[in-house]
Amino acid sequence: MQDLSLHLLDLIQNSIVAKANLVKITIHEDEKKDWLHIAIEDNGKGMDQETIKKAIDPFYTTRTTRRVGLGIPLFKATARRCKGDLKLESTVGKGTRIEARLQLGHIDRPPFGKLDDTIVTLILCNPEIDFVYSHNTNYGELKLDTREIRNVIGELPIDHIEVITWIQSYISKGLNEINGGVQ
Ligand SMILES: Nc1ncnc2c1ncn2[C@@H]1O[C@H](COP(=O)(O)OP(=O)(O)OP(=O)(O)O)[C@@H](O)[C@H]1O
Numbered sequence: 144m145q146d147l148s149l150h151l152l153d154l155i156q157n158s159i160v161a162k163a164n165l166v167k168i169t170i171h172e173d174e175k176k177d178w179l180h181i182a183i184e185d186n187g188k189g190m191d192q193e194t195i196k197k198a199i200d201p202f203y204t205t206r207t208t209r210r211v212g213l214g215i216p217l218f219k220a221t222a223r224r225c226k227g228d229l230k231l232e233s234t235v236g237k238g239t240r241i242e243a244r245l246q247l248g249h250i251d252r253p254p255f256g257k258l259d260d261t262i263v264t265l266i267l268c269n270p271e272i273d274f275v276y277s278h279n280t281n282y283g284e285l286k287l288d289t290r291e292i293r294n295v296i297g298e299l300p301i302d303h304i305e306v307i308t309w310i311q312s313y314i315s316k317g318l319n320e321i322n323g324g325v326q
C-alpha cells in the first residue's frame with residue numbers, strides 16, 4: 144500500500160461493513176522518540192476469537208473456499224517492516240480496536256498521503272457515521288469530532304457542501320500547524 148491513508152481507508156471500510164456508527168482515528172507522532180501510533184476504534188459488531196485469528200493471519204485456516212481479506216495482515220506487515228507491530232482487540236457486540244506502532248523515521252515507513260482528503264471523503268460518503276479524528280505531534284494537536292460539528296450546524300446535514308468545505312479547510316490548516324508549518 145502506497146500510503147498510510149490508504150491503509151486507514153481500508154481498515155475503516157471494515158468498521159463500516161461491521162455497522163459501526165462511531166469510528167475513532169487516533170494518530171500520535173513523536174519525532175523525538177521516533178515512533179508513530181495509529182489506532183482505529185469502532186463500535187461495530189466486533190469479532191469472535193476465530194475471526195480475530197483469521198483477520199490477523201489469513202492463512203490460519205486451510206479453507207480455500209472463501210476468499211480471505213488482506214487488509215489487516217498488510218498493515219501488520221507494514222508496521223513490522225518499520226520496527227513496530229499491530230495489535231487487534233475486539234469484542235462481539237461492542238467493537239474493535241486496531242493499533243499499529245511504527246518507527247516514524249524508518250526508511251520504509253509509508254508517507255501519510257492525503258489525510259485531509261481521506262477524512263473528508265469518509266465523512267462525505269458516510270454521513271450517518273460519526274468520526275473522531277485526533278492527531279498529535281510534537282507541535283500540537285488536531286481534533287475533529289463530527290458529533291460536535293453536528294451540534295453546531297443543527298438542521299444542516301454534515302455532508303452539506305459548506306460544512307464539508309469548512310471541515311476540509313479545518314483539517315488542512317490543522318495538519319499544517321501540527322506539521323510545524325510544513326506539509
Ligand atoms: N472493524 C471490524 N469489525 C468487525 N469485523 C472486522 C473488522 N475488521 C475486520 N473484520 C473481520 O475480519 C475480516 C478480515 O478483514 P480484512 O479487511 O482483512 O478483509 P475483508 O474485509 O474480508 O476483505 P477486503 O478488505 O480485502 O475487502 C473481515 O471479513 C471481518 O470479518
Ligand SMILES: [Mg+2]
Nearest residue numbers: 153157212214
Ligand atoms: Mg477489509
